[in-house]
Amino acid sequence: MPVDLSNGKPLAWDSAKLDADTKAMLDNLQPNILQAHVRESMSLLLVHFGDGPDGRRFLRSLVPLMKSARKHLEEVRDFNRTKKSGTPYVGVGISKIGYLKVGHSPTRFTDNAFKSGMKRRKDTLSDPAVGAWEKHYQEEIHAIVLIGDARPEPVAATRERVLALLPKTAKIVGEEKGEGLRDAQGRGIEHFGYVDGRSQPLFLADQVAAESGTNWNPFFPLSHVLVPDPLAPHPSRHFGSYLVLRKLEQNVRAFREAEEALADALGLKGDDRPLAGAMLVGRFRNGTPLRLHGKPSSEGHPVQNDFSYRDDPGAKCPVGAHIRKANPRDSRDGGLERALGVMMARRGQTYGGRTDRPWDDAPATTRPTGGVGLLFMAFNSSLQSQFEFTQQTWADNPDFPAGGTGHDPVIGQGKRDVKVRYPKAWDSTKLSAPQPQVPQTVTMKGGEYFFMPSLAYLKSL
Numbered sequence: 001m002p003v004d005l006s007n008g009k010p011l012a013w014d015s016a017k018l019d020a021d022t023k024a025m026l027d028n029l030q031p032n033i034l035q036a037h038v039r040e041s042m043s044l045l046l047v048h049f050g051d052g053p054d055g056r057r058f059l060r061s062l063v064p065l066m067k068s069a070r071k072h073l074e075e076v077r078d079f080n081r082t083k084k085s086g087t088p089y090v091g092v093g094i095s096k097i098g099y100l101k102v103g104h105s106p107t108r109f110t111d112n113a114f115k116s117g118m119k120r121r122k123d124t125l126s127d128p129a130v131g132a133w134e135k136h137y138q139e140e141i142h143a144i145v146l147i148g149d150a151r152p153e154p155v156a157a158t159r160e161r162v163l164a165l166l167p168k169t170a171k172i173v174g175e176e177k178g179e180g181l182r183d184a185q186g187r188g189i190e191h192f193g194y195v196d197g198r199s200q201p202l203f204l205a206d207q208v209a210a211e212s213g214t215n216w217n218p219f220f221p222l223s224h225v226l227v228p229d230p231l232a233p234h235p236s237r238h239f240g241s242y243l244v245l246r247k248l249e250q251n252v253r254a255f256r257e258a259e260e261a262l263a264d265a266l267g268l269k270g271d272d273r274p275l276a277g278a279m280l281v282g283r284f285r286n287g288t289p290l291r292l293h294g295k296p297s298s299e300g301h302p303v304q305n306d307f308s309y310r311d312d313p314g315a316k317c318p319v320g321a322h323i324r325k326a327n328p329r330d331s332r333d334g335g336l337e338r339a340l341g342v343m344m345a346r347r348g349q350t351y352g353g354r355t356d357r358p359w360d361d362a363p364a365t366t367r368p369t370g371g372v373g374l375l376f377m378a379f380n381s382s383l384q385s386q387f388e389f390t391q392q393t394w395a396d397n398p399d400f401p402a403g404g405t406g407h408d409p410v411i412g413q414g415k416r417d418v419k420v421r422y423p424k425a426w427d428s429t430k431l432s433a434p435q436p437q438v439p440q441t442v443t444m445k446g447g448e449y450f451f452m453p454s455l456a457y458l459k460s461l
């Protein structure tokens with residue numbers, strides 16, 4: 001039976017009743033797509049091939065270091081039962097020019113953003129000029145090798161094994177090191193100090209069953225992340241996913257100053273001051289959603305995600321907050337996110353070391369102005385209608401969801417000249433006087449689009 005990407009039910013990956021094609025799909029799909037792989041420590045190797053056949057051989061030689069999505073899911077199941085650690089993650093992505101280099105035509109891919117490459121999409125995305133990107137992103141990147149694990153040692157050892165396979169004609173044009181950032185309670189956070197990575201589309205039956213909720217259904221069909229691998233031996237059984245990688249530098253000091261300035265402008269005092277930052281992000285630093293609470297709650301781990309924006313015109317969570325812009329859930333038109341199929345599987349990791357404690361209230365002047373940020377990564381079945389749509393049509397558009405909303409305060413790019421009104425207090429329909437938007441504190445330093453092919457394709461090279 002052909003793999004049903006639009007199935008209205010989550011995939012019971014370990015069911016004895018699974019059909020042969022779906023089994024073959026799981027045995028040939030790379031991990032980290034359907035379910036996040038542990039990647040507390042990460043190395044991303046950006047590779048340039050000087051010679052096509054050598055490049056092909058290198059890609060094929062990585063297969064023994066890789067595992068399938070099924071093997072990964074089995075490792076997760078074992079870990080949950082016995083705490084036995086799994087093996088490191090090795091993922092491989094190939095860019096459009098990478099496919100050309102190894103002698104395969106990218107015309108077989110349907111995604112126009114992928115077929116253009118990120119450099120040529122800079123106007124669509126309001127990105128900085130390519131000349132302003134970090135040097136290694138200005139080069140031709142043919143492939144990416146992602147290595148991840150819970151600990152740095154297995155990453156270092158696996159990285160050595162990958163480098164040992166690199167032919168003399170190829171070079172590593174750049175490397176990114178990801179390192180998980182956690183707050184005092186051990187929750188994963190990003191550099192502005194907010195809990196991150198909580199709201200995800202879930203594809204698998206065991207994951208969906210673990211999330212009880214009535215207001216937000218986290219289940220999304222496989223069609224949100226998988227596409228047939230057009231160059232694999234059997235594209236009806238061999239699947240892959242488009243990966244977007246963007247290095248997003250965060251000016252933490254400037255963001256903290258913006259939070260303080262907004263708290264002053266709204267006259268917030270004492271315990272109410274964190275509301276300013278929450279209005280920008282949509283959650284308090286500890287992950288409490290503004291839609292549900294006006295103060296950080298002691299909600300623990302995982303943080304609440306069972307909410308919709310129904311009945312909240314923006315009095316609780318401003319319509320311009322990052323999480324509401326990037327996922328409007330069902331605030332309008334009966335669920336834009338679901339109707340348009342935008343939700344992508346976010347798999348990013350923070351980069352850059354810190355000596356301060358990102359989650360505390362130390363003065364803004366003690367915070368880094370650069371050198372730290374997010375290696376934004378997400379899997380998409382359509383880069384155009386998922387990642388690019390979110391960035392261009394929602395985040396960078398000051399009129400989404402309505403005129404006067406402003407840019408996404410965290411990731412919006414473009415001139416922020418629209419003035420914005422915020423609720424005067426949590427759950428208040430009284431609005432502040434128009435305020436200048438907070439300045440842009442996230443800078444895109446480079447990136448690329450890749451396709452994560454099936455293992456069957458890599459073996460066939």
Ligand code: HEM
Pocket residue numbers: 190191192194195196197198199200248249250281283322323324326327373374376387390391395410411442
């Ligand atoms: C959620 C921060 C970049 C899309 C979040 C959350 C935080 C955050 C703190 C809340 C945690 C959660 O709900 O999972 C950041 C920072 C970024 C960044 C600091 C850059 C440095 C991006 C980009 C996109 C994006 C580039 C897409 C274009 C989303 C989405 C959610 C989210 C879709 C989930 C919203 C929901 O489902 O409620 N982000 N983010 N983020 N972010 Fe970002």
